[in-house]
Amino acid sequence: VGNTLAAVDELQVTIVEEPEGARIETRGDLDLGGADALNAALAEVEERGLRRVTLDVSRLDFMDSTGLQVILDADLRAAGAGHELVVIVGDGAARRVLELADALPRLKVATADER
Amino acid sequence: MLAVVADGDAGRADLLRAELERHGHRVVLAADAREVLQAAVEPDTLAVLGSHLPGADDAVALCRSLHAGGGAHEPVVVVVGGRDEVDTEAALAAGAADVWTIEPGGATGALDVRLELARHYARLQTENLRVGGEFALMRKALDLSGTGFVLTDPRLDDDPIVYVNHAFLEMTGYDEREVIGRNCRFLQGPSTDPADVGRIRAALREGRPFQIEVVNHRRDGTPFFNELHVAPMRDDQGRVVRHVGVQLDVTAYRVTDSLLAAEQQARAAAEAAERRSSFLAAASPTLGSHLDLAATLESLARLAVPFLADVCLVETFGGGEMRRVAASASRPGLERELLALPPTSPLDPDGPLPLARVLRTGRAEIVDARDGPIGDPAVHELLAAAGADGPPPRWMLVPLRARGRAIGVVALAGLAPERAFGVEELALARDVASRAALALDNARLYEQQLEIAGVLQASFLPAVLPEIAGLELAARYRPADGPADIGGDFYDLLELGEGTVALTVGDVTGKGAAAAALTGLCRHTVRTAWGYERRAAEVLRTLNHALVTQQPGHSRYATVLAATLTPGPGGVAVEVVCAGHPAARVLRADGRVEVLGERGTILGWQERLDLRPAQGLLAPGEALVVFTDGVSSGDAGGPLTTDALEQELTTSAGRDAEALADRLEAAALQAQEGHPVDDVVIVVARAAA
Numbered sequence A: 001v002g003n004t005l006a007a008v009d010e011l012q013v014t015i016v017e018e019p020e021g022a023r024i025e026t027r028g029d030l031d032l033g034g035a036d037a038l039n040a041a042l043a044e045v046e047e048r049g050l051r052r053v054t055l056d057v058s059r060l061d062f063m064d065s066t067g068l069q070v071i072l073d074a075d076l077r078a079a080g081a082g083h084e085l086v087v088i089v090g091d092g093a094a095r096r097v098l099e100l101a102d103a104l105p106r107l108k109v110a111t112a113d114e115r
Numbered sequence B: 001m002l003a004v005v006a007d008g009d010a011g012r013a014d015l016l017r018a019e020l021e022r023h024g025h026r027v028v029l030a031a032d033a034r035e036v037l038q039a040a041v042e043p044d045t046l047a048v049l050g051s052h053l054p055g056a057d058d059a060v061a062l063c064r065s066l067h068a069g070g071g072a073h074e075p076v077v078v079v080v081g082g083r084d085e086v087d088t089e090a091a092l093a094a095g096a097a098d099v100w101t102i103e104p105g106g107a108t109g110a111l112d113v114r115l116e117l118a119r120h121y122a123r124l125q126t127e128n129l130r131v132g133g134e135f136a137l138m139r140k141a142l143d144l145s146g147t148g149f150v151l152t153d154p155r156l157d158d159d160p161i162v163y164v165n166h167a168f169l170e171m172t173g174y175d176e177r178e179v180i181g182r183n184c185r186f187l188q189g190p191s192t193d194p195a196d197v198g199r200i201r202a203a204l205r206e207g208r209p210f211q212i213e214v215v216n217h218r219r220d221g222t223p224f225f226n227e228l229h230v231a232p233m234r235d236d237q238g239r240v241v242r243h244v245g246v247q248l249d250v251t252a253y254r255v256t257d258s259l260l261a262a263e264q265q266a267r268a269a270a271e272a273a274e275r276r277s278s279f280l281a282a283a284s285p286t287l288g289s290h291l292d293l294a295a296t297l298e299s300l301a302r303l304a305v306p307f308l309a310d311v312c313l314v315e316t317f318g319g320g321e322m323r324r325v326a327a328s329a330s331r332p333g334l335e336r337e338l339l340a341l342p343p344t345s346p347l348d349p350d351g352p353l354p355l356a357r358v359l360r361t362g363r364a365e366i367v368d369a370r371d372g373p374i375g376d377p378a379v380h381e382l383l384a385a386a387g388a389d390g391p392p393p394r395w396m397l398v399p400l401r402a403r404g405r406a407i408g409v410v411a412l413a414g415l416a417p418e419r420a421f422g423v424e425e426l427a428l429a430r431d432v433a434s435r436a437a438l439a440l441d442n443a444r445l446y447e448q449q450l451e452i453a454g455v456l457q458a459s460f461l462p463a464v465l466p467e468i469a470g471l472e473l474a475a476r477y478r479p480a481d482g483p484a485d486i487g488g489d490f491y492d493l494l495e496l497g498e499g500t501v502a503l504t505v506g507d508v509t510g511k512g513a514a515a516a517a518l519t520g521l522c523r524h525t526v527r528t529a530w531g532y533e534r535r536a537a538e539v540l541r542t543l544n545h546a547l548v549t550q551q552p553g554h555s556r557y558a559t560v561l562a563a564t565l566t567p568g569p570g571g572v573a574v575e576v577v578c579a580g581h582p583a584a585r586v587l588r589a590d591g592r593v594e595v596l597g598e599r600g601t602i603l604g605w606q607e608r609l610d611l612r613p614a615q616g617l618l619a620p621g622e623a624l625v626v627f628t629d630g631v632s633s634g635d636a637g638g639p640l641t642t643d644a645l646e647q648e649l650t651t652s653a654g655r656d657a658e659a660l661a662d663r664l665e666a667a668a669l670q671a672q673e674g675h676p677v678d679d680v681v682i683v684v685a686r687a688a689a
Helices: A032-047 A065-081 A093-100 B010-022 B033-039 B059-066 B088-093 B110-130 B136-145 B166-172 B194-206 B251-255 B258-288 B293-304 B332-340 B354-361 B377-386 B423-459 B512-530 B536-548 B642-650 B657-671
Strands: A003-008 A011-018 A021-030 A052-056 A060-063 A084-088 A108-110 B002-006 B026-029 B046-050 B076-081 B098-101 B148-152 B161-164 B210-217 B223-234 B240-249 B311-318 B321-329 B344-346 B365-368 B394-402 B405-414 B471-478 B489-497 B500-508 B558-568 B571-579 B584-587 B593-596 B614-618 B623-627 B680-687
Touching: A011 A032, A021 A032, A021 A065, A032 A052, A032 A065, A052 A065, A060 A065, A060 A093, A065 A084, A065 A093, B002 B010, B002 B033, B010 B026, B010 B046, B010 B110, B033 B046, B033 B059, B046 B059, B059 B076, B059 B088, B088 B098, B148 B166, B166 B240, B194 B210, B194 B223, B223 B423, B293 B311, B293 B321, B293 B423, B311 B332, B311 B354, B311 B423, B321 B332, B321 B405, B332 B377, B354 B365, B354 B394, B354 B405, B394 B423, B405 B423, B471 B489, B471 B657, B489 B512, B489 B680, B500 B512, B500 B536, B500 B623, B500 B680, B512 B536, B512 B558, B536 B558, B536 B571, B558 B623, B558 B680, B571 B584, B571 B623, B571 B680, B584 B642, B593 B614, B593 B642, B614 B623, B614 B680, B623 B657, B642 B657, B657 B680
Parallel strands: A021 A052, A021 A060, A052 A084, A084 A108, B002 B026, B002 B046, B046 B076, B076 B098
Antiparallel strands: A003 A011, A011 A021, B148 B161, B148 B240, B210 B223, B223 B240, B311 B321, B311 B405, B321 B344, B365 B394, B394 B405, B471 B680, B489 B500, B500 B558, B558 B571, B571 B614, B584 B593, B584 B623, B623 B680
């Protein structure tokens, strides 16, 4: 059970503590209106210097290229800072966008079961 | 109290009389020195002597005579003359309290006379204090004149009042004990313009003298127009030790009819809050619902009528002419006539017309229409005719201020006899004006933005499509709704030589200026890359390299489809490479639709790319269709699903490239109910049938 950081527009972002890191769960729409909230949550978690950051986008109802940008930026920051970014993709809106960008083969993707 | 004016210049004498009467004096015009001496027998007389007296008498000599008796009831003497006309030193030595510089023959206007009086009060008071003199003499003169006078001490905490004169107390309705030791800001109130307060603060901080007209409030809450003159007084070290404030209540002047003003002020206090709030309540939703400038200004003009005035005109100034951007009248016939007039009329900004004056001074005015047109003579004639059966119309002119200058005027005319322009009306007119100015300024900014967006957008697209034998090319570009939002889509069609055409369609992530900059970078990098690369994959690698070296944290990803088309004897050979972009479609002659393009890595993320070129051949009449996600993201998502896209193309089989592009654009827009949320780009390349 985590603390809900923000509910901006229709994106709900929750940070959940995990043994070796933190997991950010998202629900609703990840578009221009939600990008700031997700970026803020990512920044907060990244500041802690954890080994692993898990981003769960499997339960999004909608994601556009703004959301793609947030995920790719997070991936670049992880590579730069030396922590692991794991993305739980699921079979919803996020998968379609990540597939089109051909990003799935290069992201550390976990299935929803590993959550 | 009595003021005796003796001036050989009759025009100037009249100006002086008017001004002194406005200050509350009983004024007598003296025909010669003897009449001045006789009048001055009355205690506390103010004697105003022209440098050239009627008859042959000398003003300085008369000044001396007036002070010959000495004693408490000596008159206060002021000598008046044009520049260099009066020997100031001699006049002061002879006992004159002041010298006013007012040109003969009415060359100085009434307003300037007033300012001259106020300036001199302030200056002389400062001088008196500087030399450590008693200011009893000036104090008497100021009390006589109805001019408020305040001294504050900036060395003390919060610059408190250390002296006020009687006229100040009368003007403001306060008791002396209530104001001494307080900062002057207690005069501010709901009708005070915060911008004016800011100007006063700035001038005080910078230690420079200034004059300003502000709306202040009396003790009972009634507003009044305060023409404030403030001068800093410095000691020998240059430190400001006093602020000298001279205040003129110019409400009577502003309100034209002082009886009306008195009556109005009594009820204004009670009604002000209610009227103001109901007006603003009416104004806000109307204004909020219009983005369109003309509609906004028209609703403003409409709100003012008949609430504030019988006629309301909103006029902007530019390029030597006034432009009427909105007009409204309480009589429908008059409004029709006003709207039928040509909207522009020339105006000399340095000329004498009231509109020019309000633009220059940036100050509101009430003028009598009998004095002539305020600007456009055609409007004057209309109103003169409209007011023929009643009293002549009056105008209340309020400047439209934006970015610290007057860009136009709101002109309100009263036609009905019971119509009065008072302090309250002026305050409301200022509300109207500030809203109109805001709307105008926003519109200007929006237009500027629109222009920038247009120029930028045009730079994302080729000016003309290449003409290649055996190939029909068509392109459509429709930015997402909100024209000032610069889109992130681009396309390009280039002839590479030997009949080969390069086709590029792309979409950068993000929105706004950063995305626009990236779009520009993409298009120009692609165009340059096609200059030395013949393979689409290599062009995409070049672009990717340019993008990944961008600053991180900014928008920097792009999905791009690059293709080459080479017409040959067997048809048009096509190679398509997608980088995170929806695949192209090939529309076959029989209406079948095939996908052309393999999934490839989005650009700007990693240096290494997985790109898989796909080849195809277009037989005559067959077409390659490329698009961005404003048309379809190439999956079950919108705007056109894969199936809908295929169906749309199938039913368009056999049509030429232009018709194909038209139909696909219409379908994409229809799927978004005519308001695309994403840019729509469509490029069609068809092998000639």
